[in-house]
Amino acid sequence: MNSDDAIEYLENSIDKAADGLPEELFLFVSRVTPLICVDLLIQNEAKEILFTWRDDEIFGKGWHLPGGVIRHNELFSDRIIKVGEIELGAILEHDPEPRTFVQDLDVNKFNRGHFIAFLYGCRLLSDPDESRRYYGGVPRVGEWAWFSGSPEPLLPTHEVYRSYLE
Numbered sequence: 636m637n638s639d640d641a642i643e644y645l646e647n648s649i650d651k652a653a654d655g656l657p658e659e660l661f662l663f664v665s666r667v668t669p670l671i672c673v674d675l676l677i678q679n680e681a682k683e684i685l686f687t688w689r690d691d692e693i694f695g696k697g698w699h700l701p702g703g704v705i706r707h708n709e710l711f712s713d714r715i716i717k718v719g720e721i722e723l724g725a726i727l728e729h730d731p732e733p734r735t736f737v738q739d740l741d742v743n744k745f746n747r748g749h750f751i752a753f754l755y756g757c758r759l760l761s762d763p764d765e766s767r768r769y770y771g772g773v774p775r776v777g778e779w780a781w782f783s784g785s786p787e788p789l790l791p792t793h794e795v796y797r798s799y800l801e
Contacts, residue, residue, distance in 0.1 A: 655706050662746045669738075669749040673714050674702035675757045676734065676799060677727065683781035684800060685763070687722055688774035689790060693747050697790035698774075698782070702752070715755055723779060724764030730756040737795040754796060 636644070649656060656664065664670075677685040677700075686698040701722040705714045712729065719727040733753040741748040769778035780786070785793075785800040793800075 655704075665747045665749075666745065669751050670704050670747065672702055672704045672750055672752045673711055673718065673733075674700045674752050674754045674793075674796070675715060675718055675727070675729070676700060676754055676796075677757045677759060679759075679781060681781075681783075683783050685723070685759075685779055686782055686786055687779045688769065688776060690776050693744070694790055694792060697788040697793075698780075698786040699790040699793050700754075700796065701779075711753065711755075715757065719757070719759075722777070723759075724767065725759050726761040727757045727759050729758075734799065735796075739792050739795060750792070752795075754799065 645660065649660065655661060675685075679685070685701070687701050688697075689699050690696045701718050703714055703718045703721070705711065711733075715729045716727070719725050733755050736751065736753045739750040739752060763779050767778055769775075769780040774780075785797060789797075789800075
């Protein structure tokens with residue numbers, strides 16, 4: 636199969652109505668190009684920061700800022716709003732411009748090793764889903780909690796934001 640045939644095959648295998656690529660195609664794309672994502676810096680009146688618990692084979696276990704990869708033809712603002720809905724069950728608003736952007740490159744990762752991430756300041760317009768709140772003990776995937784400063788363990792990919800978290 637030549638490259639034109641391979642590209643046509645891939646394009647025909649994508650469900651244009653779906654939210655994102657099929658997993659195997661997404662992972663392939665992540666091996667050949669950086670992924671662009673948004674991370675959300677949400678603070679309450681006490682200046683605590685909202686984190687969610689993650690545990691997966693690519694990034695490991697740890698607290699991270701809510702965030703997500705931008706899809707093709709999706710605006711930054713649309714992905715920010717979706718992250719609030721998906722990860723927190725909340726409605727939020729965000730600053731018009733990012734506070735910073737960073738490049739996270741891990742040449743040792745086969746999949747998802749290169750990101751360009753934009754950190755947006757956000758404010759909750761509704762409370763996060765209480766059924767996902769972390770109350771102590773061993774965190775479960777998707778639970779959220781407020782922290783003063785950086786929680787431990789913080790995902791290594793978020794070390795680049797340490798100055799924004801202290």
